[in-house]
Amino acid sequence: MPRFCHDFLQRLGTVPGLIMLGLVLFWTIGLIVLPQLSMLDFSFRANLPPSEVGGPNDVHTLENYKYLLYGPEGGSQRYNSVDLKVFFRTIVAAACVTLFDLVLCYPIAYYLGQTQGKHIRVLALLLIIPYWINEILRAFALRIIFGETGVLNGILVGTGLSDAPFDFIRNNYALYAGLGYAYILLMIFPIYNVIESLDRNQIEAARDLGAPWWRIHARVVIPYARIGISSGCTMVFMLTAGALAAPQILGGPSSLWFTQLIYQHFNDSSNWPQGAAYAVVLLLSCIVMVLAFMRLFKVSMGDVNK
Amino acid sequence: MNAWVGVELENLSIRFGDFVAVRDANVNIRGGDFFSFLGPSGCGKTTILRAVSGFLAPSSGNILIGGKNMKGVGPNKRPTALIFQNLALFPLMKVWENITFSMEIRGARAAERRKRADELLEMVALTGQGDKLPAELSGGQKQRVAIARALCAEPHVLLLDEPLSALDLKLRQHMRTELREIQKQVGITFIYITHDQGEALTMSDSIAVMRAGVIDQIGNGRAIYNDPATPFAASFVGENNVFRGKVVQIIGHEALIRTNRSGEIRARISTANLGKLQQGDSAMVFIRPEALDMAGADLEGDHYVSARVTNEEFEGDVFNIFMEGDGGKEIKVSLPNRGQSFESHKGRTVTLRYDVKNAVAMPAGILATE
Numbered sequence: 001m002p003r004f005c006h007d008f009l010q011r012l013g014t015v016p017g018l019i020m021l022g023l024v025l026f027w028t029i030g031l032i033v034l035p036q037l038s039m040l041d042f043s044f045r046a047n048l049p050p051s052e053v054g055g056p057n058d059v060h061t062l063e064n065y066k067y068l069l070y071g072p073e074g075g076s077q078r079y080n081s082v083d084l085k086v087f088f089r090t091i092v093a094a095a096c097v098t099l100f101d102l103v104l105c106y107p108i109a110y111y112l113g114q115t116q117g118k119h120i121r122v123l124a125l126l127l128i129i130p131y132w133i134n135e136i137l138r139a140f141a142l143r144i145i146f147g148e149t150g151v152l153n154g155i156l157v158g159t160g161l162s163d164a165p166f167d168f169i170r171n172n173y174a175l176y177a178g179l180g181y182a183y184i185l186l187m188i189f190p191i192y193n194v195i196e197s198l199d200r201n202q203i204e205a206a207r208d209l210g211a212p213w214w215r216i217h218a219r220v221v222i223p224y225a226r227i228g229i230s231s232g233c234t235m236v237f238m239l240t241a242g243a244l245a246a247p248q249i250l251g252g253p254s255s256l257w258f259t260q261l262i263y264q265h266f267n268d269s270s271n272w273p274q275g276a277a278y279a280v281v282l283l284l285s286c287i288v289m290v291l292a293f294m295r296l297f298k299v300s301m302g303d304v305n306k
Numbered sequence: 307m308n309a310w311v312g313v314e315l316e317n318l319s320i321r322f323g324d325f326v327a328v329r330d331a332n333v334n335i336r337g338g339d340f341f342s343f344l345g346p347s348g349c350g351k352t353t354i355l356r357a358v359s360g361f362l363a364p365s366s367g368n369i370l371i372g373g374k375n376m377k378g379v380g381p382n383k384r385p386t387a388l389i390f391q392n393l394a395l396f397p398l399m400k401v402w403e404n405i406t407f408s409m410e411i412r413g414a415r416a417a418e419r420r421k422r423a424d425e426l427l428e429m430v431a432l433t434g435q436g437d438k439l440p441a442e443l444s445g446g447q448k449q450r451v452a453i454a455r456a457l458c459a460e461p462h463v464l465l466l467d468e469p470l471s472a473l474d475l476k477l478r479q480h481m482r483t484e485l486r487e488i489q490k491q492v493g494i495t496f497i498y499i500t501h502d503q504g505e506a507l508t509m510s511d512s513i514a515v516m517r518a519g520v521i522d523q524i525g526n527g528r529a530i531y532n533d534p535a536t537p538f539a540a541s542f543v544g545e546n547n548v549f550r551g552k553v554v555q556i557i558g559h560e561a562l563i564r565t566n567r568s569g570e571i572r573a574r575i576s577t578a579n580l581g582k583l584q585q586g587d588s589a590m591v592f593i594r595p596e597a598l599d600m601a602g603a604d605l606e607g608d609h610y611v612s613a614r615v616t617n618e619e620f621e622g623d624v625f626n627i628f629m630e631g632d633g634g635k636e637i638k639v640s641l642p643n644r645g646q647s648f649e650s651h652k653g654r655t656v657t658l659r660y661d662v663k664n665a666v667a668m669p670a671g672i673l674a675t676e
Contacts, residue, residue: 199392199394201390201391201392201394202394202396204361204381204388204390204394205388205390205394205395205396206396206407207361207380207381207382208359208360208361208381208382208386208387208388209382209387209407209408209411209455209456209459210382210383210408210411210412210459211382211407211411212382212411215411219396219407219410220396223398224397224398
């Protein structure tokens with residue numbers, strides 16, 4: 001038995017320890033690993049009617065992955081440019097949303113983390129309260145704000161800043177605003193947590209040694225907060241790339257998010273293997289992006305848990 | 307180097323809401339001096355230091371560094387460098403990067419910084435440790451890195467906020483000597499904050515004793531120790547026996563005081579209080595434990611107090627003998643160990659001899675609480 005297992009059982013007692021261990025294993029293996037493996041298996045199978053499942057035609061194939069690259073067999077184009085475009089746009093847009101959230105949240109997290117006083121609790125609460133509302137309702141709320149007869153257009157037209165209402169939805173402004181807003185807390189709190197533990201004296205020492213404010217951030221605060229920054233970015237990126245509600249509700253008619261394609265395969269065309277293949281591609285791409293990002297920030301897997 | 311840049315505090319007051327942290331401080335710190343602010347925690351000494359370094363704006367009054375008013379000058383623009391109580395080394399930077407942080411800010415090249423770091427490391431006896439991280443160093447070594455980092459900024463005034471308080475006793479004593487030597491070597495003004503009178507006395511050219519936001523006395527160590535200006539200064543700096551009483555008679559620079567329990571004591575009026583004592587005033591007389599001597603009863607020309615011995619304590623180099631004093635405080639006498647024994651004195655009333663110049667009288671006031 002590994003040492004940590006032994007210590008764990010010693011500390012909790014054998015029976016409660018085994019129960020805990022069992023629950024954790026059930027959670028990770030039963031609810032995460034096995035479904036993902038079955039999804040992986042699905043992605044390599046042909047879409048067959050139920051009568052043929054397990055029959056001679058039920059073999060592993062790369063068809064579903066080929067489809068993402070080349071489109072339907074005998075199609076008019078060499079590549080499946082529609083889906084690929086959606087895929088890359090999703091990844092790039094998710095990365096942009098992540099960067100935008102980072103730029104927006106770092107000052108907030110820094111302020112929350114380095115300021116003392118009761119008002120900090122109030123501010124934190126004000127940040128959290130909107131998230132008591134369901135994600136879909138929040139998306140609809142944004143739709144009301146950005147809609148053609150919405151609050152924002154009401155103000156723009158009413159004050160004479162604009163002659164005609166601006167279509168925020170068709171131009172994807174609403175989509176990016178919604179995605180940017182959706183996971184903001186997951187960016188703020190990891191950074192806030194780290195910055196809160198930064199010794200104020202270090203900031204003052206840097207200032208005392210002649211550093212202007214931006215160099216204090218570049219040289220002292222950001223290196224210290226990089227663990228929080230990377231775990232915030234990881235979560236926001238993953239969740240944004242995998243978001244469904246915001247694109248469904250706030251996306252313009254012509255703009256698809258990659259998750260919507262996956263959704264269509266599963267739901268509308270009942271092609272589970274095709275949907276599974278797309279989902280696997282999205283998951284792997286996100287993991288690769290995150291690992292590259294962590295490499296860039298010199299953060300190891302173990303640090304992210306902190 | 308940048309010798310002789312002094313610091314002046316003019317009517318400096320610092321308030322936090324209703325709380326007055328520093329009240330009307332007037333201090334003139336000569337350039338090149340080692341100047342200490344000595345006082346118990348919460349007396350406002352750190353507040354003064356933060357005001358001098360620029361992290362706190364005075365509520366009123368001025369701070370002048372090298373004759374220039376520092377009003378509106380930020381901490382990054384002042385010719386000062388601060389050594390924090392917890393040192394505040396940058397944990398993710400190597401030692402040499404820590405030391406040369408100020409050069410990095412000024413845009414110096416890496417090779418140049420590395421060279422300067424090595425020079426400073428040699429000066430603080432840390433040669434070859436430049437590539438370590440602060441966490442890999444011992445407490446005393448971190449201390450030296452903090453000093454080197456501050457000196458690298460070539461400040462005209464170095465501010466030290468109880469930097470030795472985290473070290474153990476041996477190391478602290480060693481660092482005292484070292485700090486003093488570094489100060490002489492670089493020839494800049496040091497302003498040192500401490501609650502440890504031993505540190506202040508051994509290192510400083512000049513000391514300001516502070517209590518509750520007010521500076522009680524400024525002077526060199528000898529003056530503060532031998533000629534305290536207030537009961538607080540007398541009881542906070544070193545050990546002191548206090549005798550309370552009323553002035554019976556003033557004789558020139560001396561006063562005759564009838565104490566509550568120890569008879570009449572003749573004492574010298576402390577310099578700061580000359581002319582302030584009148585017949586009938588409440589007064590305090592301070593006599594240091596080492597200024598009292600167990601006397602043969604019939605020596606002439608000296609002055610005596612008598613008291614009952616309650617306890618004795620052997621400390622190695624000295625015997626401490628405790629006697630009933632007034633107001634529940636005991637009188638302590640320290641006698642050098644010359645092989646004698648005082649066991650038999652317990653319970654007996656003995657006569658203690660003292661020299662009038664070592665008994666200091668002043669108007670009664672607040673004592674330092676232990």
